[in-house]
Amino acid sequence: MIRLNLVLLVAVLASAFYLVHTQYESRRLYTAVDRAQAQARKLSSEHEQLQVQKRAEATPARVQQLASRQLQMRPVNPAITQYVTVFESPAAAQPGGTKQP
Known part of the structure; x- marks a missing residue:
């Protein structure tokens, strides 16, 4: 009978410790x-x-x-616009023509 009581006491204590540990982990999480x-x-x-x-x-x-303050940029207008035209040499325009270096 004493053995049974000791086993039950150990089971209750283990259960109580496990319950306290579980509650602590639950609160921590x-x-x-x-x-x-x-x-x-x-x-x-x-x-x-x-x-x-x-x-x-x-x-x-x-x-x-x-753009205007830090980069000194200004809006584009026709007065400052520069147009670039590309002239092709007559030899380059002909197929099979030779180019001069």
Whole structure:
């Protein structure tokens, strides 16, 4: 009878330790999930802020401003446009003609 009581006592103690360990792991995992969700929310809000900044930087007015200030570019107009024409030599235009070096 004493052996049976000792076996049952050991089984109850093992069960109690396993239950405490399981609850501890459950709480630890729950806090890890909670931290991961908080990090995901933070990253999501940062991503949205970066998207807004990206759209603000890519507006045509902003690009025009940067091009004129930093790159000293100016809008094209007929007064400053230069047209280049290509002249072909008569020998190159004829099939089978020889080119002069």
